[in-house]
Amino acid sequence: MRTFTCSCDETLFFDNSQCVSCGREVGFCPACRLLVAIHGNQAIGYRCGNDDCGAALSKCYNYQFEGVCNRCVLLETVGELGKNFCDCCRYNAIIPDLSKGDNRVKWRRLEAAKRRVFYHLDLLRLPRGNASDGLYPPLSFDFKEDPTTWSSDTGSYVTTAVLDEQEVVMTGHLNGKITINIREADPVEREKLRVQFGEPHRSLIGHYRHEIAHYYWDLLIRGKREEAFKDVFDDHNNPTYSFAMQQYYQYGAPQDWANRFVSAYASMHPWEDFAETFSAYLEMTAALDTAYHMGLGGPQIPRVYPGADFDAMVSAYVRLGTALNEMNRTMGLKDLLTRSLLKPVAEKMRFIHRLIEEAQTNPGCRPPDSATI
Ligand SMILES: [Zn+2]
Ligand SMILES: [Zn+2]
Ligand SMILES: [Zn+2]
C-alpha cells in the first residue's frame, strides 16, 4: 500500500476520511484512483482535489450515511447525490443488524479490510463483477452473525448457535457469495479461534484473500483451465471435497505438509490448496507493494504489477521476510511473514502468477479501466 497527499501537502493514509492537518474531508476518487481531499459538500457534490483529475464526485452511500466507507463515486453515474454505492460497497447483499451492540464497529472493520483487498486486486488488474457486469458467478458479500436471543438473565444478547450447531454461520464461499461471520471482526473472538485452529495469523484481510480465491477459481478456472490446474494442484474431483474434509478433520494434515503446501489447511483438498496459495500470492504482492512505496528493502524490491518478474518477487519477499521477522522478534511480536516458500509451493504460486497475467487478456473478464500501478 502507498500513502497519498492532501491538498495541504499532508500525508494521507488509505483508511483516512479526514485530513488530520487541514481538516478537509478526503475520499478515494474512482477516476484517478487516489485518496484525495474532496472539495464541496453533499448538497452540490464534490470535486476531486487532485489538480490533474478534478472529477465531479459524490460520496458513497456508506460514506455519507453510515460512516463505514471513504470512497466516492463519479457524479455522472449517480442518480441522486449520496445514494449510490462505491465499487467496494455495491457487492454487499447482507450487512449486520446495526441496532445491536457494536455491530457498526464490526461492519466498519469488515469494510476497511475489504477496501484494502479490492485496491490490491485492482493493482493486479484482476476482474470482478456481478451479473450486471456480465461476469459469472456474480460476486456478493453476506456479513452475518450467529443467531442470538435476548437474555433477561444476563441483560444481553446470547448466541443460540451453541444450542444448535446447524445455526452457526460459516465463513466461506459458494457460487460467488462470500459469507463472513461478523464474530471474526471481534479481535478477542478471532484470537480465540486462531489459537484453537493453531494458525500463525488470523485476520479479516486474510479471510477475504482466502475466500476471494475461491471466487477466482470459479471465474478463471472452472470449465476453462481445469486440466492445467490438475497438473499443478492435483485432481479436484477425486477425492470429493466432502470426503477430503471429513478425512482432514479426522486425521489432520500429513506430517510433511510443509514440504508441499503453503499451510496445513491447504493439504485438505486441491480447492483449499489453491485458495491458500492464491492468498499467499496476494500477501506476497501486497507486502512487496508496501515495501516498495515505503522504501523498505532498498532498490532490489521490485514494483508489483501484472507481468512483473515472478522469481525476482519471490527472492525479494524472502529477503524482506527475514528482516521483518527479526524486527518483530526485536519487539517481542509474532513473526510477520510465516509462509515457507519451498520450491513445490513457489511453483504453485507461479501458476497463480500466470493465471493473473492471463486474466488481463481474457475477453470474458473486464479488468478495471484505470488501475494505477
Ligand atoms: Zn490536508
Ligand atoms: Zn480524481
Ligand atoms: Zn463504499
Ligand SMILES: [Zn+2]
Ligand atoms: Zn476455503
